[in-house]
Amino acid sequence: DQQVKQNSPSLSVQEGRISILNCDYTNSMFDYFLWYKKYPAEGPTFLISISSIKDKNEDGRFTVFLNKSAKHLSLHIVPSQPGDSAVYFCAASAKAAGNKLTFGGGTRVLVKP
Amino acid sequence: DAGITQSPRHKVTETGTPVTLRCHQTENHRYMYWYRQDPGHGLRLIHYSYGVKDTDKGEVSDGYSVSRSKTEDFLLTLESATSSQTSVYFCAISELPLWQSGANVLTFGAGSRLTVL
Numbered sequence: 236d237q238q239v240k241q242n243s244p245s246l247s248v249q250e251g252r253i254s255i256l257n258c259d260y261t262n263s264m265f266d267y268f269l270w271y272k273k274y275p276a277e278g279p280t281f282l283i284s285i286s287s288i289k290d291k292n293e294d295g296r297f298t299v300f301l302n303k304s305a306k307h308l309s310l311h312i313v314p315s316q317p318g319d320s321a322v323y324f325c326a327a328s329a330k331a332a333g334n335k336l337t338f339g340g341g342t343r344v345l346v347k348p
Numbered sequence: 349d350a351g352i353t354q355s356p357r358h359k360v361t362e363t364g365t366p367v368t369l370r371c372h373q374t375e376n377h378r379y380m381y382w383y384r385q386d387p388g389h390g391l392r393l394i395h396y397s398y399g400v401k402d403t404d405k406g407e408v409s410d411g412y413s414v415s416r417s418k419t420e421d422f423l424l425t426l427e428s429a430t431s432s433q434t435s436v437y438f439c440a441i442s443e444l445p446l447w448q449s450g451a452n453v454l455t456f457g458a459g460s461r462l463t464v465l
Contacts, residue, residue, distance in 0.1 A: 239390070269453070278352075278438050278456030279391070324390055335406075336454065338390030 238262045239327050241339035249347055254312040256342050258325035261306065265327040269336070270299060270310050273322045282323070283310070315346045351375045352457035354439050360463045367426040369460045371439030379442045380422040381454065382406075382414060384435040391438065397422055398445060429464045436461050 239260045248254045258268075266287040271279035285292040285299045285308070292299050298311045312319055325339045351374035361367050371380065379398055383391040383406075393406030395414040403414050411433060413425045426433055440454040 237389075241390075244388075276458065278440075278458050279454075280456070281453040284453075326390075335393060336391075338392070340388045340390045 239339040245343040247345045251314045254315045256310040264329040267328045269326045271324045354457040369424045371422040377441040381440040382424045383438045
C-alpha cells in the first residue's frame with residue numbers, strides 16, 4: 236500500500252523543453268513534500284520542497300505545485316537541460332506521524348540534446 | 349557527499365552469511381538513518397538513530413539490526429542475509445530530527461550495493 240506514488244517510471248524530453256513530473260499521495264495527513272534528485276552511483280540530493288500551506292514554490296528552473304484537494308503534486312523543470320537527466324523521487328511527511336519521510340518509486344528523466 | 353562515507357560500496361555474499369555495512373559521518377549530526385532502495389519502491393526506512401546507543405525501527409526493519417557506539421558511525425547488520433535483502437542501501441544524516449520539522453532535509457551517502465546469491 237504505497238502512500239506516495241509516481242506513476243510514470245520514466246520520462247523523455249528534449250533539451251530546452253519543459254519536464255513535468257507527477258506524484259500522487261493518499262494520506263491526507265501529509266503536510267510537507269520534498270523532491271530529491273539522484274544520479275547513478277550517487278545518493279539522492281535534496282532539490283526543492285513545499286509546505287501544505289502553499290500551492291507553489293519556485294527555485295530557479297524548478298517549480299513544485301501542490302494540489303491538496305487532488306492529493307497531487309508536480310515538479311516542473313524549465314528549461315530542461317542534459318544535466319537534469321536523473322531519477323527524481325518525491326517524498327512526503329506528516330508531523331502527526333513523526334515526520335517520517337515516505338518516498339515514491341521514482342521517475343527516471345532523460346533530457347535529449 | 350557532505351562528509352558521509354559508506355563502506356563497502358559493493359558487496360556480493362551468499363545466503364545465510366552475516367553482513368555489516370558501515371556509515372561514517374564527519375558532520376557531527378545527531379540523527380542517522382539507513383534506507384534501502386528497490387525498483388518501484390523508492391527508498392524505505394530500515395532503522396534510524398537519534399543519538400549514541402539510541403536507535404529505533406523503521407518500516408522495513410525485519411532481518412536487520414543496527415548499532416551506534418560513536419556519533420560518527422552507524423552500522424547496519426544483516427545477521428543472516430537472504431536474497432530479498434539484495435538492494436542498494438543508503439545511509440543518511442540530519443541535523444534535526446524529522447519529527448521536529450518536515451522541512452528538515454536528509455543528506456545521503458553514495459550508497460552500498462549488496463547482492464545476496
